[in-house]
């Protein structure tokens with residue numbers, strides 16, 4: 001099976017405090033720790049496991065700048081066979097539809113049976129996979145947490161509310177967005193990354209993909225970020241101050257009053 | 263003004279809580295809007311759901327078809343791409359169904375798409391201004407949506423307060439005949455229920471809930487010791503289950519269990535809406551987190567900025583005496 005996995009380099013929200021720049025145009029990006037989007041990591045692991053079972057190849061692709069190459073290499077160190085970087089100034093400021101249009105062009109250049117994305121990334125929109133499928137006119141399923149391979153179709157599980165699982169049969173080729181927990185992504189060490197350090201990663205710009213520059217980027221975007229802001233919140237939590245001892249004493253008192261401690 | 267539609271999810275003949283939230287959100291877009299609810303399904307349950315929707319919306323479009331008996335995202339997308347007029351605004355809940363169906367529909371309708379909207383600010387001309395969150399709820403953004411060719415918006419459940427006005431008496435129109443071919447390349451097979459675990463966290467009065475802040479499987483014992491000292495039960499956020507450190511049956515959230523404790527201790531949990539969606543009944547929430555800006559502090563009653571790996575053992579020791 002020829003599998004394409006779409007990945008994104010994102011600030012690691014488990015490692016960073018996110019702060020907004022004073023002019024609201026962006027978050028403060030100096031000193032941020034970046035990594036591959038958590039959901040994408042599960043998607044790549046799943047693709048590798050499918051390939052190891054039924055044969056074929058795994059290609060990882062990202063739309064980004066030259067720094068995004070590091071996540072491609074990391075996923076290749078995991079076991080992906082090929083990487084493709086889609087980079088062009090014209091891509092900057094694209095909305096979800098723009099990103100999907102760029103990815104559609106790269107799908108058209110290959111011969112893929114299956115395209116995987118993470119269920120969502122740092123903007124929480126969970127949109128690119130479904131848009132890409134619609135543009136390709138391929139069937140789509142989101143939040144996939146189980147894949148059984150078949151000849152012309154797959155049997156898949158989708159995670160729905162309450163942790164229940166919606167089982168579907170889906171024809172190939174198709175696009176699936178992958179939910180965390182579907183597998184246990186393998187560990188990648190420095191040595192693994194060194195091994196793939198010299199592999200050539202082709203870079204395609206808009207012209208290479210046959211993407212019209214005005215079909216992507218800010219001019220084509222129908223959804224635009226006006227600013228980042230800090231909302232007026234309610235009072236929020238009462239923050240306990242003092243030494244750890246003092247906080248513990250106060251908390252025990254409160255827990256007793258609220259029935260949390262006998 | 264663009265026509266506004268709301269996609270209604272329902273179960274066992276009852277409309278979902280999100281239906282009233284979509285109605286409230288539609289009023290925020292246009293207070294004078296005559297909103298049309300779209301309700302799909304098959305048989306008696308569908309009729310009951312349409313009656314429920316008619317109490318919230320001026321018009322209800324009913325689509326009765328055996329292919330819609332289980333509203334698989336692919337089938338519903340195919341239907342909506344046939345029947346929603348070009349240029350409309352369609353509101354859909356941002357749940358596992360909406361995430362599945364809506365992005366692709368926006369492409370099929372050639373409409374703008376805004377996902378997981380938490381507030382609607384204003385409409386001027388063809389620019390609809392909405393609020394979203396990014397970076398796991400740590401940053402808010404204003405988004406300008408160009409609705410000139412219509413828009414599909416998914417709305418975060420629980421974010422729009424239903425209005426406590428009089429019930430409407432909307433008209434239900436059977437539009438089933440407008441549906442064309444509903445064949446798809448994805449077929450629903452069955453729903454597998456989540457497994458029951460060794461403990462039932464939904465029955466606990468006091469939960470010690472751990473998140474990614476616990477850092478390592480070996481530290482789970484620290485939470486277990488605290489729970490034991492308190493007579494509480496250990497629950498967790500999703501990453502702990504994904505890492506297989508605790509069983510799925512201990513996961514709190516929209517894709518886990520809905521709990522109703524009296525006291526909830528969130529230890530190293532950031533406070534994502536999917537996690538908070540599983541906490542009901544307004545418990546007394548204590549959050550311990552090393553990041554003073556963690557979103558959980560917005561919803562907690564008591565906040566403590568500490569490293570849980572130091573705080574929990576110290577608390578256990580003090581309680582155990």
Ligand SMILES: Cc1cc2nc3c(=O)[nH]c(=O)nc-3n(C[C@H](O)[C@H](O)[C@H](O)COP(=O)(O)OP(=O)(O)OC[C@H]3O[C@@H](n4cnc5c(N)ncnc54)[C@H](O)[C@@H]3O)c2cc1C
Pocket residue numbers: 013014119120143358398472473474475476477498499500501513514515516517518519529530531532533534535536537540550551552553556568569570571
């Ligand atoms: C469709 C869908 C369904 C989902 N369903 C659920 C669900 O049911 N339940 C659920 O929980 N999530 C669910 N999620 C995932 C959710 O979006 C979040 O990713 C998840 O809740 C984050 O868990 P967390 O708060 O433990 O981790 P994080 O967001 O990584 O937060 C960890 C927190 O710990 C703090 N911390 C780190 N180290 C320490 C320390 N030593 N001491 C103190 N604090 C520390 C950090 O400051 C941070 O605030 C779902 C996601 C999707 C897309």
